[in-house]
Amino acid sequence: MAFVAFGSQAPAKDQNPTKGGRVALWLLLPGLFYLGLFFITPLISLIITSLKQPSLSGGIGRYDLGVEFGNYAYAISQYAPQIFRSFSFALLATVIALAISYPIAYFIAVRARDRPLLKGILLTLVVAPFFISFLLRTFAWKQIFSNDSFIVNVLKDVGIFGADSYIIGTNFAVVFGLVYNFIPFMTLPIYANLDRLDLRLVEAGSDLYASPATTFRKITFPLSMPGIISGTLLTFIPISGDYVVASRDFLGGPDTAMIGNVVEANFLRIQDYPTASALSVMLMATIVVLVSAYVKRSGTDDLL
Amino acid sequence: MAIDFVARGQDLELKGIRKEFPGFVAVDNLDLKIPAGEFFALLGPSGCGKTTTLRMIAGLESPTQGEILLGGKDIAGMKPHERPVNTVFQNYALFPHMSVLENVAFGIRQRKVAEPLPQAEKALAMVELEHLAQRRPQQLSGGQQQRVALARALVNRPSLLLLDEPLGALDLKLRRQMQIELKAIQMEVGLTFLHVTHDQEEAMDMADTVAVMNNGNIEQLGAPEVLYERPKTAFVAKFLGQSNIFIGKVAESNSETTSIDFNGKKITGLTSRSEKHSGKIAIGVRPEKTNFHEEEPAANSGLNILGPGEITDIRFTGVSNQYQIDIPNVGEITVFAQNVGRSPVIELGAKVFVSWKVEHSFGLADLPSGVEEEL
Numbered sequence: 316m317a318f319v320a321f322g323s324q325a326p327a328k329d330q331n332p333t334k335g336g337r338v339a340l341w342l343l344l345p346g347l348f349y350l351g352l353f354f355i356t357p358l359i360s361l362i363i364t365s366l367k368q369p370s371l372s373g374g375i376g377r378y379d380l381g382v383e384f385g386n387y388a389y390a391i392s393q394y395a396p397q398i399f400r401s402f403s404f405a406l407l408a409t410v411i412a413l414a415i416s417y418p419i420a421y422f423i424a425v426r427a428r429d430r431p432l433l434k435g436i437l438l439t440l441v442v443a444p445f446f447i448s449f450l451l452r453t454f455a456w457k458q459i460f461s462n463d464s465f466i467v468n469v470l471k472d473v474g475i476f477g478a479d480s481y482i483i484g485t486n487f488a489v490v491f492g493l494v495y496n497f498i499p500f501m502t503l504p505i506y507a508n509l510d511r512l513d514l515r516l517v518e519a520g521s522d523l524y525a526s527p528a529t530t531f532r533k534i535t536f537p538l539s540m541p542g543i544i545s546g547t548l549l550t551f552i553p554i555s556g557d558y559v560v561a562s563r564d565f566l567g568g569p570d571t572a573m574i575g576n577v578v579e580a581n582f583l584r585i586q587d588y589p590t591a592s593a594l595s596v597m598l599m600a601t602i603v604v605l606v607s608a609y610v611k612r613s614g615t616d617d618l619l
Numbered sequence: 620m621a622i623d624f625v626a627r628g629q630d631l632e633l634k635g636i637r638k639e640f641p642g643f644v645a646v647d648n649l650d651l652k653i654p655a656g657e658f659f660a661l662l663g664p665s666g667c668g669k670t671t672t673l674r675m676i677a678g679l680e681s682p683t684q685g686e687i688l689l690g691g692k693d694i695a696g697m698k699p700h701e702r703p704v705n706t707v708f709q710n711y712a713l714f715p716h717m718s719v720l721e722n723v724a725f726g727i728r729q730r731k732v733a734e735p736l737p738q739a740e741k742a743l744a745m746v747e748l749e750h751l752a753q754r755r756p757q758q759l760s761g762g763q764q765q766r767v768a769l770a771r772a773l774v775n776r777p778s779l780l781l782l783d784e785p786l787g788a789l790d791l792k793l794r795r796q797m798q799i800e801l802k803a804i805q806m807e808v809g810l811t812f813l814h815v816t817h818d819q820e821e822a823m824d825m826a827d828t829v830a831v832m833n834n835g836n837i838e839q840l841g842a843p844e845v846l847y848e849r850p851k852t853a854f855v856a857k858f859l860g861q862s863n864i865f866i867g868k869v870a871e872s873n874s875e876t877t878s879i880d881f882n883g884k885k886i887t888g889l890t891s892r893s894e895k896h897s898g899k900i901a902i903g904v905r906p907e908k909t910n911f912h913e914e915e916p917a918a919n920s921g922l923n924i925l926g927p928g929e930i931t932d933i934r935f936t937g938v939s940n941q942y943q944i945d946i947p948n949v950g951e952i953t954v955f956a957q958n959v960g961r962s963p964v965i966e967l968g969a970k971v972f973v974s975w976k977v978e979h980s981f982g983l984a985d986l987p988s989g990v991e992e993e994l
Contacts, residue, residue, distance in 0.1 A: 518679050519712035521699040523726035523771070530700075533725075537716050 365592035376586035386589040387597065394577050394594060401573040402601070404486075404561070405554040408493040409501075409547050415494070416501035416546065421535075424509035441502050449496060453565045456492055457483060460566065484568020492560035497553065501546040508542025509535075544613055552602055574598050628655040628811030629690035629703075629778035631676065636685035638671050638835075645671040647835035649685070653779075653828075658805050658812045660826030662819060664858065668835040669815045673781050676813065677706050689778055700729070705772035706781040710788070711764045713756035719743070719767050720752040726775040742774035743767075745804065762793045769801070773808060782814040786821065798825055819859050823847065831855045851894055853901055853987040862903040863952050864983070866990055872896045877982060882948045886923050886980070893982025901983040901990075907955040908979040911944065911971040923980065925949050926972030933967060944973055 368381035391398070419441065427434040444452060459466055460482040470476040482488050512535065520530035558575025561567035567576070574594055581591035633651040637644065646668040653659045661669045674680040676687060678699030687695040694702050705726065713722050724739035732738065743749045746766035756764055765785060772780055782801075786794045802825050805812050816822050822829045823843035830840040831854070839846060839855045850856035853864060865886050867879035877896050878887040888902050904923075916924055928946030935958075942954045952973050 513712070515708060515710060515712040516714060518699070519706070519708060519714070520725075522677055522679070522704075522706045523775070524700045524729035525725070526698075526700050529729065534714060 361592050361595055364588050365596050367589045376588070378588055383589065386593040390590050390593040390597065393590070394574070397572050397574055397577050398594075398597070400571070401555050401575070401598075402605075404490055404493060404573060405551050408490050408497065408554050409551045411490070411494045412498050412501040412550050413543065413547060416498055417505055417543075419498075420502050420505035420509055420542075424506050425512065425514070428510075428514075438506070441499055441506075444496075444499060450559065450565075453492055453496065453560055456488075456495065457565055460488055483566060484563070484571065486571055488566040489561045489571045489573075492566040493554050493557060496560065497550045500549040500553070504545035504549060505539060505542040508539050508545075512538060540613060544610060547609075548606060552606065555602055556598055628657075628780075628809060630655050630688070631779055631811060631813065632686075632688040632691075633672070633676075634686040634688065636672070636675065636687065637683045638668070638675060638680060639683045644835055646675070646682075649835070649837060651830065651837065651840075653811060653813060655690075655811050656809050658802065658814065658825060658827045660814045660816060660822035660829045661832055662816055662822040662829050662859070663832035664817055667832045669817075669832050670783060672832075673706070673783055673813065673815045676779070677704055677781055678702050703778040704781060705775050705777040705779075706783060707765075707768045707772050707785040709784045711756070711768040711785075713764055713767055713771070715755065715757055717756075718753050719748065719756060719759070722756060722767060723771045723774055726771065730775070739770075739774055742770040745773070746770045746800075761789055762797065765789060765797060766800075769804070773804070773810075776808070777810065779811045779813060782812060782816075784816050784818075785814075786816075786818075794821070801825065823859070829859075831858060833858070847905075849892060849981055850903070851984050853903075853983050853985055856903050856981070856983060857987070861906050861953060863906060863909065864901050864903040864987060865949075866899065866901045866986060868899050869895075869897050876977060884925060884949065886925075887920075887977045888980030888982050889978050892978070892980065894984035895982060899986065901986050902980050903983060904975050904980050906941070906953040907939070907957075909952070909954045909973055909975040911942065911954050911956070911973050913969075913971060915972050916974050921977050922974050923977060924972060924974045925952065927970045928952070928973065930967055930969050930971060944971060946973065 363380070364378075365386055366380075366382050366384070367378035367386075368383040370377035370379050419437075423434055423437045423441070427437060458464060461467070462481050462483065467476065467480075467482060471478060471480070516534055516538070517530055520534045521527070525533060555573075556575050557573065558579045559565055561571045561573045562576050562579070563569070578591045578594050578598075581587045581594070631651075631653040633649055636646055636649040636651075638646040649668075649672065651672075661672060663669045671680060675682050675695075678694075678697060678701075682695060685695070686693050689702070689704070694704075713719075714725065717725070720736065720739050720743065723742050724735040727735040727738055740749060740752065743752055746769055748763060748766055748770070751759060751763065756767060759767065765788075768785065785801075786797050789797060798821060814822070814826060823846075826843065828841065829843050829846055831838045831846065833854045838852050839850065846855060846859055850859060850862070856862040856864065865879065865881045867881040867886065869877060870880040870885060871878045872890060874890060876887050877890045877893045877900075878885050879900060879902055881902075886902050890896060893900070893902070911926075915926065916922065918924065925946050926944075928944045928949070930942055931945045931951070932941075932943035934941040937958070939955045939957050942956065944952045944954060946952060954973060
């Protein structure tokens with residue numbers, strides 16, 4: 316369902332169910348096995364854990380099987396701000412990443428279409444951050460934004476910043492880090508879509524009295540919708556669950572924790588497995604609901 | 620933006636248009652005048668600059684120099700969306716994310732015309748597709764898409780309609796049918812049509828005036844019959860139909876006839892149908908104007924006679940047969956004979972003479988490419 320947006324939608328055809336069906340089943344088996352082992356099993360395990368109750372023996376980190384729905388209520392009441400913050404950050408970062416990525420993707424795919432060298436260089440630049448580990452890059456930003464860094468000192472000297480201002484640990488730093496890390500995931504699907512854009516349609520638009528701005532709004536943009544949907548999903552979903560950028564070890568502070576950080580803390584430090592699992596299940600369920608509604612509303616069916 | 624939309628077509632005039640691309644000149648100093656309401660065809664092989672010319676008129680390319688006048692007004696500096704010109708694109712370029720009706724309504728919506736949808740419906744009715752208005756373009760056949768593209772352009776009542784090989788993607792039968800419909804629509808709406816094509820039959824069939832283009836220049840311009848009967852250059856003689864061409868020095872020229880010496884044989888044409896009357900010139904004749912005979916025809920000053928030669932190839936094309944006749948010292952000659960069931964000779968290898976009337980010869984202004992001009 317939600318992931319239809321990633322692929323081209325081949326119309327479902329009624330084929331001969333006997334022979335073709337059996338071959339298809341055999342071809343599907345490895346995939347189904349993989350899904351069963353690495354997706355369904357952990358998911359069930361997670362749901363079971365989320366319903367456990369504290370062990371009667373009372374040891375820390377020991378839980379017994381149970382049907383304790385109170386874990387969910389507790390997680391929500393305890394971590395509502397983090398849950399809300401996660402989705403707000405994810406939404407904000409996705410929108411900013413889209414605003415930055417679309418012009419980049421458009422330039423590479425459309426303006427640089429006839430210049431293969433320039434196109435290759437620009438695409439390499441988009442992908443280049445991947446050559447360095449995600450953690451290292453985020454850590455590099457921590458240093459750039461740290462309290463005695465050159466940038467912060469200059470901002471203070473110029474007078475934009477007060478003497479006791481800081482960047483690390485603020486909402487700005489976290490959203491900045493999220494946007495920075497996920498721009499390639501937004502740029503590449505949009506690029507892949509715009510690269511196939513038939514420029515003759517744009518010419519037809521201008522021939523039919525549409526100004527460049529109108530042509531973009533009525534033709535280029537709607538036709539690039541599948542790329543935008545893929546890009547926003549590839550950005551929004553991982554950002555909602557991200558636990559690196561917002562952690563205190565990187566760009567975050569005490570007031571920037573997202574669900575990922577809470578889940579990490581509950582699993583690894585507090586050892587409150589049921590609450591952590593309940594949070595994970597809710598995160599997943601919320602993403603599925605949001606994304607389904609989003610894909611349905613954007614009407615990918617109307618596109619090619 | 621104030622665009623003057625007129626219900627009838629306007630004159631188009633190109634003055635000294637030149638278009639350079641990096642490394643080559645696509646259109647070289649082109650002058651052209653198309654009167655309002657005319658169906659004008661720009662005919663030429665691929666790469667001759669015809670599509671570039673059309674794109675410059677549409678505003679999709681800008682000329683390196685020259686003026687484009689529409690109804691006396693220079694539009695060369697105008698953006699494509701400001702020009703009262705519409706195009707039917709070669710691949711139709713229908714918007715895949717809109718219904719057929721929305722495609723047709725696109726242009727009039729941009730012009731903020733009141734009630735765009737009823738007008739679009741009327742245009743669709745004109746091309747007999749009103750029942751498919753809610754479909755997507757990709758659900759239509761090639762011929763239907765072509766008609767949608769036509770309706771999308773015509774609904775705007777442009778001063779000038781540009782057609783960029785719009786029938787190229789259709790099969791032969793459908794193409795014939797669309798040619799007839801297109802011509803009928805043009806007569807009905809009275810707009811100026813500029814049709815770009817490499818299909819000589821299509822150009823001759825539909826257009827009032829045909830301009831044959833080659834290497835960025837117009838070789839010859841005129842009514843289809845005139846172009847066919849009196850080609851002036853070797854390119855036109857060969858591109859528009861087929862021709863047998865003979866090259867030789869003028870042996871004799873008076874007010875009536877001009878003759879050349881072609882490898883010792885005399886080939887004659889009318890002086891009035893010859894562009895040049897001295898030096899080395901080319902004289903041609905259309906294959907269907909030639910006849911072949913088993914016996915040598917009696918010598919006659921009104922007849923060019925060549926032969927004997929051997930039939931080396933016979934091709935059956937339905938209404939006529941094409942014969943290749945190899946005459947020693949002359950070369951290959953093509954003869955078309957109507958397939959009326961009384962062809963005198965039909966076997967390969969038969970010895971025949973070829974003749975045609977002097978008044979069917981035409982003298983060209985240039986020599987076919989590859990032939991050196993001798994001094």
